[in-house]
Amino acid sequence: MENNLEQLVSSLLNSSWSKDLIDIFEKQTSQTILSFVSVSLKSLITIEHWAWEMLSKDSRQWINLENCIKFFHVLHSFNMKLILNNNGIESDTKILLLIPSNIDWIDGILEQIKSSHDTYLILVSLWFDTLSYLIHQLSDIVYTPTMLHLNNRLNHDFIMTDQYKFYLKQLYESNLTQSIFTAKQHFYLKTCSFSLNIYLWLESKKFPLISEEIIKFLSEDYLKMILIHSYTMDSWSNELLSCIAHIIGLICSSCWWSGQKSEQLELIVPSNDLTYEHIFALIRLVSYQPFHQYISAELYNDETVLMDACLIFLFRTVRKYDLGCFISSQTNLPTTLWSIAQISPYDPIRMYAYGFLAEILSDKQLKEWKISDNMCEFYFHVLEQAWNHPTKKWKKITIPYLLKGFLSLSSNDIIQTATANFNKIPLFIELCDHYPVAFDIIWALS
Template sequence: MESIFHQLVAALHESPLSTDVLDQIVVLLQQQTDQSASSFVTSTHPSLLILERWAWELFSQESHLWIDEPSCQQLFRTLAIFNEKLIFNCGEIDMEKKGSLLFSVTIEQVNSVFMHIERSTYDNDPFIAFISIWFDNHAKFAFDNLEYTSPIINYIGRYVFNKYIKSKEYKIFLTQLRQPHLSHTIFTTKFLFYIATCPSYFNLYLVHEAKMFYDYADDIVQCFSEDYLEIIRVHSYSVASWSKELVSCIARHISLTVGCCWLDGENQPHMKAVFPTEKAVHDHFE
């Protein structure tokens, strides 16, 4: 199997790209169970690294014609699922080896990805959906391995805060989320990237770079604490009917706000800013 996988991955750089090669890689990845994944990673790590880098190469290309190719989409979906299995079910694989696969991207490639997101005018751009999955897997791994460090985490964390979280569009999306009766159509891929993926990645950055906490926490609390409290208040009456998208958005904002308060220090200035009175605390947790 290892030899076949190596040959298939090597063929990814041939032109034209063969859909049969993509389909065979999908089959091999799908065959890996929770029990076999560690052994597979150990025996095919060099080829897996090539595959992961190839994925980022496609993500960072100027042209994204591949996004319309079903076999390519299926490979990315399968690779994302395999990566999640790598994160949570491959305890025999050391942290650095996992990180080498998951963070096999350059700053230049990340910038190309962000450029495409910012140029996109399609609210349900499938490219943004794929990038969100990749960034979410970054966060899952790094939260599960807090001692892991990577300049990619720091770079993306700072970027999403300055470019997306502080943007007018982010505030507009938060205002929409404050409405009590949300149509499912509100949860576009762009909306979820802004309101779920970006806060999660930025929170990851804060956890990994605690020394930068006070440079950002004031902005977070000042700009978004009112939105946070109103979102929780409005939707607390309909928890049973929350969609998975709403759960994701609210959970990420709880995590971000709590993160700002958790790293607050003894005097808890941000906790007091979010909850200035005992009544505010009582109303929130009631």
Template sequence: MENELKQFVDSLLIRQVEVDTLNSLTRIFDQLTAKSFSSFITQSFQSLCALKNWAWNCLGDDSSKWIYQPEYLSLFHALSSFHRNIIFYQESIDNDIKASLLIPETNDQIDRVFQYINQSHDDNDPFIIIVGQYFDNLSFFLRENPEFDTSLIFRHINQSLAQNYLMTDQFKIYLDQLQQTELPKAIFTGKQLFYIKTCSFSLGSYLIARTQNFVFTSEEIINHIGRDYLQIMNIHTQRIETWNKEFLNVIGYLTGLVLACSWWGGGKSFAIKILLPTEQVTYDLIQSLIRIISYEPYQKYNRLEQPTKELILIYIISELLLFIIQTQSINRIFSCNPSYTKTLCEIAETSLYPFTSLCIYFMLGEILPEDKLKEMKFATHVECFFYSILEQAWHHPMRKYKQLPLSFLLRSSVSFSKNDAITQKIADLQLLSFFMEMSDEYPIVYDFIWGFSFNHDIQQQLHQNTPFIHKLTRLSNQATDEQIRKAVDGILWNLQVHQQSHPSSDISSQNTFDIMISYSHKDKSLCKQIYDELTRRNYR
């Protein structure tokens, strides 16, 4: 097969393209199996790179010469499917090799593609549909491998998309079309989907990985699309049963762009405040997002272990919901709508896609009361995935797992330390030393260890680590950060070495107490009642 590929690719490059050559190449890619992918790529790497360059050059040539020939279309679709499989299902292939097989070589190749898109007067030009597939593959690749955001090609692609498509009146016209109550299928033309779906997906995948400057700010982008996005969500999430696959894609990728603008720079931009200026607007968007992820026909995607386009879109929508929960005052919304929490619990427990499950567990960690959080059951595959991504993020040079900074993962999961099952698993797997290792760089880890330290097995492991106990004692006396000192004192108290770290001579008479209440998380509600009653009777 490898020799055949080289022969046919050489034929493409040195003589006029023949139909038999195109058909033979299509057949090779159609016959590939999952087991043969890795060896095929290794042995045919140079030919595959040459074929990639031929394809991008072909896309940048006058498409009228070939676009209506079915043999060309079949080959481009086969190549697109091949590239998608490389991105998602071939973990054994090095990411640099994947990049070489996907990313065009020059800005000129990209500029010529954009030129022909702009010159096309056919809204359903098959050329635009094929180009959309190629750009979507680049976006999927960047989403899976955000370290490639430094690529000058990705920068050029996304600056061009932002300037020439996103921030234009035509983009706004397409958004206006989507605010109609009834959306006929004919509205989803190839050109409209390129603007709304492909551009949004590319920019969302690129910007969420960026911390540096871009041609537009996140606030400018949200000012341009935010109000229309909210209106589209309000109108159409009331009737999800009418959605077709194209509209699900549009909603998912628009949401990804909104998420990227909100998260840009670690969530420090003002874009989310522009998007959600009032509590009512926040409530409406939360309601819309929950309607989508809880829609029963979409639950079949959550029960798939391997990623699909639909599954990734559901995950993107879940990510935005998590970001809103973490950054906005939403307690009243969930307390007034207990069905929302119930829905999230059901999805977390049944989803087989670990990204979605973990994202929803993060949400539950923000909104559940402590007694419910303590008893929450975590699916085994989610527990294993959680420990794995923490470890991968810790050992990544940028302290990231894909687009997710380790600081975000820790902040989102600190409430897990109050869960009995998670704490016991930490003890059983001897993972406490891993958290100790992270504590110098990420002080929030002391809150984790404090939560873990209510567990007897964890207490024994801590007692066996004398250097760490000495470190805690020193921090108890010297730390200037109140939260660090509070967590450290809590750990020492649970280990019954609190008095050594705070000698009684340092405690003034007015700060002595009549009664000390020691409790586990399970007894917190009862102990709060005891505390309130003792306080009422003037005990200290």
């Protein structure tokens, strides 16, 4: 296989688009990809670097070559299989193959965006989205010079621009025509937002991005969009779903960049009336059942991004303004959260659903709903994973954050009983030496 691929790589580098090369990649499956990568790593590195270099060149030289475009799409499909493979392909191998090794390639691509052919924009979006999926899986790579440079440029040259606002304002109408959804709009609203959203949640201190600027620049348009389209989910196209999901994700992550900067909420919803309107809009989105069916544990798809961001937004807004009693008594959100906690295959969404329920339900309601065992079992699973992980995090969530969440519940009789039944007091004792809040939990449980 490696000899055949190595011969075909030579033709690729000479701009000869071999059908045999396309066939080799099309035949790769989730079952074959591990051995294929192991045997052909050297050639694959050459091919992946070739792809980035080609995208950075004047696209007019190759954009109309049918086999060239087909190979890009086949290679993208292969790259997604590579990211989703968790059965033997090492993280370092994924990074070696997928992260561009030359910052000039990034610049060459971005310089062509504003005047490019739709076909080119589609390919660039696929390649940058692949990086975002990879970073979501392997968070440490966001600190590499290449990724820092990319996100700096996406923010400065695309998000903080009148063109981004123009595309966002296009979404004001409740009945949108499909013609407004162009490849360039997709790049701005989905691809750029996705990359910055993933980045901001990692709380980097190295990136010279002030999230407050994003909030001030986009909040008014964001709020108008969400208040309109939280009533129109039945008519959403896939393109609209993608735009809305990633815009909400960007605004949400901007609010809590580098910590819980909840004061940023006041820039989005400067009055009490708007706060309630925003909350009800998010509840309508979270409660839309068809979205629940597409939440994915494998791929951070549009529905997963949307539900993740809306739940975080809701949870922290309700906590900031102390609206738990209002939410539990005046809305159907608790029922929705319980359903999501039971069916979601994506653990972070389950965690926020359970955490939200714990925040808004009274002790009496927790007992009536009979959810304490499920909640505690999931929580202890998450806490133990974080404690045993070298970074002392679970899905980028720190142990102190997990412990603070449990502290608010630990005085509840039902939670105390469940903790004892699961025999987790020794775990909190072990954590005491490193996290003083664990001692507070033990005290509350006693």
